[in-house]
Amino acid sequence: MIIFDLICLDANHRFEGWFGSSQDYADQHDRGLLDCPVCGSKNITKAAMAPNLGRKGNQAPVSTKPTEAGNGPHAEPVTSKVPVPAEYKELIGKLAKAQAKMLANSEWVGDRFAARARDIHYGDADEKPIHGTASQEEVADLAEEGIAALPLPLPVLPPESKN
Numbered sequence: 121m122i123i124f125d126l127i128c129l130d131a132n133h134r135f136e137g138w139f140g141s142s143q144d145y146a147d148q149h150d151r152g153l154l155d156c157p158v159c160g161s162k163n164i165t166k167a168a169m170a171p172n173l174g175r176k177g178n179q180a181p182v183s184t185k186p187t188e189a190g191n192g193p194h195a196e197p198v199t200s201k202v203p204v205p206a207e208y209k210e211l212i213g214k215l216a217k218a219q220a221k222m223l224a225n226s227e228w229v230g231d232r233f234a235a236r237a238r239d240i241h242y243g244d245a246d247e248k249p250i251h252g253t254a255s256q257e258e259v260a261d262l263a264e265e266g267i268a269a270l271p272l273p274l275p276v277l278p279p280e281s282k283n
């Protein structure tokens with residue numbers, strides 16, 4: 121049994137993987153069978169071998185069971201101390217521009233989004249693009265009524281908070 125410290129390259133999550141041999145790891149890695157228990161990324165690489173590798177004695181190793189770790193409370197992927205590649209910055213910049221373009225003619229309705237989307241859908245308000253905030257329940261309810269709500273890739277500052 122061999123333990124590898126693994127890292128997902130998408131969000132820099134560290135976790136342990138247990139393998140029969142380093143060849144076993146290589147096989148699973150090559151076949152894309154490894155994924156991050158936190159974010160599900162398939163972009164996995166080996167960090168370093170765990171220091172207790174090859175430990176002898178009756179001390180049973182404690183497995184972290186990576187597959188179960190993903191059932192914990194939802195955590196936003198965050199990263200620090202990671203150099204941000206220029207492509208990433210460029211991508212976010214493009215995304216921000218695309219989103220601004222998409223919302224240029226759209227009216228900010230804040231937390232009244234669900235109500236306004238319903239009014240428009242049922243013809244009680246003029247058909248026009250709107251954007252705002254909605255809870256997951258509201259979005260689910262809207263979807264049940266056949267009203268599509270598209271999540272925005274970037275957070276939007278409410279107009280009243282802009283100076």
Ligand SMILES: [Zn+2]
Nearest residue numbers: 128133156159
């Ligand atoms: Zn991850």
